[in-house]
Structure formats: structure tokens, C-alpha cells
Amino acid sequence: MEDRQRAILIKSASLFPPPLGVKFSYGTAGFRAESSILSSTVFRSGILAAMRSLKTGSLIGLMITASHNHVSDNGVKIADFHGGMMTQDWEPFANDLANASNSKDLIELIADFAKKENIPFGGSQSGEVLLGRDTRPSGEALMEAAKQGVRSVIDVVATDMGILTTPQLHWMVQNRNRGLRVTEFDYFSQISNSFRNLMELIPRGTSPEPFDAKLLVDGANGVGGEKLEGLKKLLKDLDIHVRNTGKEGEGNLNERVGADYVQKERVVPLGFGPNDVGLRCASLDGDADRLVYFLFPSEGSKSIDLIDGDKILSLLALFINEQLRILDNKEKMGTSEYDYPVKLGIVQTAYANGASTDYLKELGMEVVFTPTGVKYLHEKAAEYDIGIYFEANGHGTILFSEKFLKWLEAKIQDLAAGSEMQKAAQRLLAASNLINQATGDSLSGLILVEVVLRYMGWSIQRWKSLYQDLPSRQVKVKVVDRTAVVTTNAETSVLRPLGLQEAINLEVAKYSRGRAFVRPSGTEDVVRVYAEASTQQEVDALAQTVAEHVGRFLG
Ligand SMILES: CC(=O)N[C@H]1[C@@H](OP(=O)(O)O)O[C@H](CO)[C@@H](O)[C@@H]1O
Numbered sequence: 001m002e003d004r005q006r007a008i009l010i011k012s013a014s015l016f017p018p019p020l021g022v023k024f025s026y027g028t029a030g031f032r033a034e035s036s037i038l039s040s041t042v043f044r045s046g047i048l049a050a051m052r053s054l055k056t057g058s059l060i061g062l063m064i065t066a067s068h069n070h071v072s073d074n075g076v077k078i079a080d081f082h083g084g085m086m087t088q089d090w091e092p093f094a095n096d097l098a099n100a101s102n103s104k105d106l107i108e109l110i111a112d113f114a115k116k117e118n119i120p121f122g123g124s125q126s127g128e129v130l131l132g133r134d135t136r137p138s139g140e141a142l143m144e145a146a147k148q149g150v151r152s153v154i155d156v157v158a159t160d161m162g163i164l165t166t167p168q169l170h171w172m173v174q175n176r177n178r179g180l181r182v183t184e185f186d187y188f189s190q191i192s193n194s195f196r197n198l199m200e201l202i203p204r205g206t207s208p209e210p211f212d213a214k215l216l217v218d219g220a221n222g223v224g225g226e227k228l229e230g231l232k233k234l235l236k237d238l239d240i241h242v243r244n245t246g247k248e249g250e251g252n253l254n255e256r257v258g259a260d261y262v263q264k265e266r267v268v269p270l271g272f273g274p275n276d277v278g279l280r281c282a283s284l285d286g287d288a289d290r291l292v293y294f295l296f297p298s299e300g301s302k303s304i305d306l307i308d309g310d311k312i313l314s315l316l317a318l319f320i321n322e323q324l325r326i327l328d329n330k331e332k333m334g335t336s337e338y339d340y341p342v343k344l345g346i347v348q349t350a351y352a353n354g355a356s357t358d359y360l361k362e363l364g365m366e367v368v369f370t371p372t373g374v375k376y377l378h379e380k381a382a383e384y385d386i387g388i389y390f391e392a393n394g395h396g397t398i399l400f401s402e403k404f405l406k407w408l409e410a411k412i413q414d415l416a417a418g419s420e421m422q423k424a425a426q427r428l429l430a431a432s433n434l435i436n437q438a439t440g441d442s443l444s445g446l447i448l449v450e451v452v453l454r455y456m457g458w459s460i461q462r463w464k465s466l467y468q469d470l471p472s473r474q475v476k477v478k479v480v481d482r483t484a485v486v487t488t489n490a491e492t493s494v495l496r497p498l499g500l501q502e503a504i505n506l507e508v509a510k511y512s513r514g515r516a517f518v519r520p521s522g523t524e525d526v527v528r529v530y531a532e533a534s535t536q537q538e539v540d541a542l543a544q545t546v547a548e549h550v551g552r553f554l555g
């Protein structure tokens with residue numbers, strides 16, 4: 001590293017001293033903590049993103065958000081050049097950077113890593129980092145810290161995109177690196193144009209009942225509600241009403257609102273009430289990368305009917321599968337050189353409700369499991385021609401491989417104009433343009449779900465009845481050191497502490513359709529317990545006893 005670079009880094013690092021006695025870890029979704037202790041970590045993440053940009057010769061993204069967490073928290077994560085999560089190979093370096101206790105150690109780490117990775121500081125290569133933040137008040141100062149980090153690497157520029165949803169930033173990085181235009185208007189236009197294409201491809205007169213266009217959306221008082229207000233102006237056929245938009249007087253970010261609250265607590269969010277009984281409702285999370293639907297079944301009801309990520313996944317899988325079935329007309333297919341068997345894969349985590357997995361398998365779909373966290377699901381889904389992934393909490397998307405999209409485009413040209421097969425191919429292409437190809441996105445996901453429901457002619461009640469969720473329960477346990485829990489098999493069994501898995505097995509065996517697992521959270525300082533059984537009473541008891549075992553083993 002040349003002297004000039006070293007001097008710049010030393011000077012800027014001195015402005016962002018790390019907090020004493022705090023250990024940061026690049027977890028399930030980057031670094032997260034109470035916002036007041038984050039400035040050094042965000043500054044250093046700016047340096048990291050700049051180095052990644054020099055390394056890859058591409059634009060890199062940096063997002064400041066703590067998603068569904070409390071408004072006083074914040075966080076930072078890096079979007080890699082392809083628009084997905086940062087390569088896991090760089091996570092140890094990210095941790096070392098965040099935890100370096102002084103500027104000297106920090107500079108040594110940077111110099112060593114740059115040498116090892118052949119990162120051309122001050123050389124011919126220039127770089128750029130695109131930055132976004134959610135609506136948290138602490139975001140403004142942290143954005144400045146991030147920009148200073150980026151700019152302390154010579155020849156790397158920081159482009160501040162202001163307030164964005166997390167998926168918007170990922171989308172922008174992916175598409176800019178493909179040479180496309182990426183303003184917010186481009187993002188909205190792509191969604192609304194493909195929505196219109198899909199609407200035009202809905203067969204007329206198939207639906208037994210008129211479709212209820214009215215949709216109520218809980219924006220979690222975050223960035224999603226605000227953006228949806230903009231997007232909906234371009235969507236003529238939808239009647240979207242956004243609540244909890246975060247405007248003055250509407251309430252606080254994530255406080256008794258939002259997808260995480262609705263999914264975990266199974267209660268109606270603030271801003272919704274008895275007048276909404278029977279209506280189709282959806283909820284976004286604080287940075288708008290999660291989506292769940294819900295239904296307020298009756299006036300007296302305390303809980304809601306939840307339509308979670310698993311059911312969104314099932315609906316989308318049915319739609320995709322149907323288009324592939326229409327296309328798979330054996331007499332006409334397999335005749336040209338580019339025909340090949342299309343591989344459709346479904347990716348879930350252990351949190352997926354067992355009933356959803358059974359349902360998808362009964363339909364003959366290939367279902368695979370990964371550990372929790374979009375970085376794992378996304379990577380797995382990318383192995384298929386069409387990979388559909390969703391976490392139960394509503395984070396997911398449909399990935400279409402480039403090979404498949406090329407095949408599809410050629411197929412559309414080849415097939416008879418206006419034929420059912422051509423329409424099916426066009427629907428798949430429009431869906432690939434609509435739903436975010438970089439990461440799970442509640443806005444593009446919401447619009448795709450809406451058009452698929454119309455295509456199916458389904459009410460939310462009909463959708464809900466696709467299958468019956470098994471009763472489940474999630475509990476958090478505070479322990480001294482959550483990293484003492486080590487798991488395997490996509491986090492479904494515990495390796496350490498020794499004996500804990502055996503204790504869980506004994507509890508699970510007491511219940512019909514019992515299932516339970518524990519894992520350390522990557523975003524909160526807790527161990528999570530998940531349980532399923534055939535009745536709510538049983539599952540509550542199972543979750544409780546497993547949580548007690550966790551407490552006993554980990555203190
Ligand atoms: C049970 C659960 O919902 N876990 C969430 C949560 O991760 P944890 O590692 O469980 O804290 O936040 C992640 C980021 O949003 C999300 O990917 C994941 O699904």
C-alpha cells in the first residue's frame with residue numbers, strides 16, 4: 001500500500017474510533033447493533049465495499065438498515081457485484097475489520113488482505129459504491145460514515161442514492177453492472193410494465209367470481225409504504241391502500257406493525273380494525289424485503305389468518321409449474337436443438353411449515369433445504385433453471401437462469417403467435433421481469449402475487465385453504481453465549497452442547513407430528529426455538545420444554 005493511501009486511511013479512521021468491548025459479527029444479514037455504537041463499523045464497511053469494488057472491477061452496493069428490528073437499531077450490509085449478498089469468503093475479513101481495536105491494526109489488516117487478494121490500490125482500476133439507507137433517523141449520520149469509508153480508498157467514488165428499500169439497492173447494483181439504467185423510475189417502470197403484460201395474458205372469463213381489486217397494505221411505518229405509494233400510481237388495475245406509511249402521526253417504525261410482527265405474533269397490526277374483516281391485507285417489513293398476507297377473519301377474532309412466505313411460495317410455485325406444464329407439450333417439444341428439460345427447484349429452510357413442504361412434495365416438486373438467511377437460499381435457488389425460494393417470514397423471490405431465459409426468448413419466437421404455449425412462455429418471461437432477480441423484494445413480490453391471484457381467480461380465502469398449516473411456535477431464549485450452539489443438517493440438529501439434541505429428541509417423540517429445532521440467531525442475541533405439533537396446545541408445551549432445555553444447557 002502506498003504512503004498516500006495509508007495516510008488517508010489513518011486520518012479518516014481516527015474520526016471513527018470503535019466502541020470499547022463490543023464484538024461485531026457479520027451475521028445472517030450483515031452487521032446489526034444499537035445505532036449509537038455503529039459508526040466505526042459502518043465506516044469500515046465503506047472501506048470494505050470500496051475494496052470489493054476494486055477487486056471485482058464492478059459496482060458494489062452498501063445498505064444501511066436494521067430491517068424489522070427496533071428503530072433505535074441500525075445495520076449495514078454489502079450487495080455484491082451480481083446484486084446478491086456479499087460473497088461469504090469475505091465475511092471473516094469483514095469481521096476482522098469491524099473488530100480491529102485501533103487504526104494501526106486496521107490499516108495492517110487492510111494492507112495484508114489487499115496483498116493477498118491482489119487488490120490494486122491506487123492503480124489503474126477505479127471503483128464505485130452505491131449507497132442506500134432505510135428511514136431510520138440514525139441512517140443519515142451513518143450514511144456519512146459509510147461515504148467517508150468508501151472515499152478513503154483512492155479512486156473509489158461513493159454514490160448516495162438516499163432512502164431506498166433494501167431490494168431496490170440490490171436491483172440497482174445488479175442492473176447497473178449489466179449496463180442498464182437504474183433510477184427509481186426504471187425500477188417502478190419495469191415492475192409496472194411487466195405487471196401490465198401479465199394482466200393482458202390472463203385468459204378472459206375463467207374466473208367464477210369477480211375479483212376484488214382492493215388490497216390493504218401495512219407499510220411497517222418504513223420505507224416500503226412510501227415507495228409503494230409511488231409505484232401504485234403506475235398500476236391502474238390495482239386498488240392499493242397503504243397504511244402505516246411512516247408519515248407524521250402514523251406511528252413508529254416496526255412498532256406493532258410490519259411483516260415480522262404479523263408473522264411472529266399472529267395479530268392484526270396497528271391501523272387495521274373491524275372494518276377490514278374479510279379483506280385481502282398484506283404487510284411489509286421495515287426495509288421492504290419481506291412480505292406476508294393476512295386476513296382478519298371476524299370482528300371478535302383476536303388473531304389473524306396468516307398467509308406466510310410458505311404459502312406465497314406455494315402460490316407462485318403452482319403458477320410457474322402450470323406454465324411449464326402448458327409449455328411441455330410433448331408432441332411439439334424436444335424437436336429443436338435448444339429444447340431441454342427445465343429444472344424447477346423449491347428452496348426452504350427448517351422454519352418452513354411442515355404442511356407446506358408436504359403440499360409441494362405431493363405436487364411432485366423438488367424441495368431442498370438450506371440454513372436460515374437469504375444468502376443460503378438464494379445461492380441454492382440459482383442452481384436451477386427456475387429456483388423459487390422463500391423463508392416462512394416472507395423473504396424470497398423466483399430466480400430464472402440466464403440459460404433458461406435465452407431458451408424462453410427463442411421459444412416465444414418459434415411458437416405459433418397467440419397459442420396457449422406461446423402465452424405460457426410469455427407469462428414466464430414477464431414474471432422474470434417483474435420479480436426482483438437480485439434478492440427477495442416485498443414490492444415486486446406483492447405485485448406478482450396480485451396478478452397471479454387474478455390469473456387463478458382466487459380470493460384470499462381460497463388461497464389460504466391451499467393447505468392447513470401445522471400449529472407452530474417460536475420462542476427466543478437469552479443465554480450467556482449463543483455461539484456455544486453449533487448445528488448441522490440445515491440447522492435441524494444440534495452438535496454442541498453435547499446432549500442437547502438428545503434432550504430435544506426425547507421431547508419431540510412425545511407428540512404426533514412433533515418437530516423442533518434450535519439455532520443461534522444471526523441478527524439478535526438469542527437462541528431461537530422452533531416447534532411444530534398437531535395442536536396449538538401441544539406445540540406450545542413442546543416449545544416451552546425445549547426452551548427450558550436450552551436454558552439449562554447454556555445457562
Ligand atoms: C426465524 C427468522 O425469521 N429468522 C430471520 C432472521 O434471522 P436470524 O438469524 O434468525 O436472526 O433475520 C434474517 C434477516 O432478515 C432472516 O433472513 C431470517 O429468516
Ligand SMILES: [Mg+2]
Pocket residue numbers: 067068285286287288289290
Ligand atoms: Mg427486512
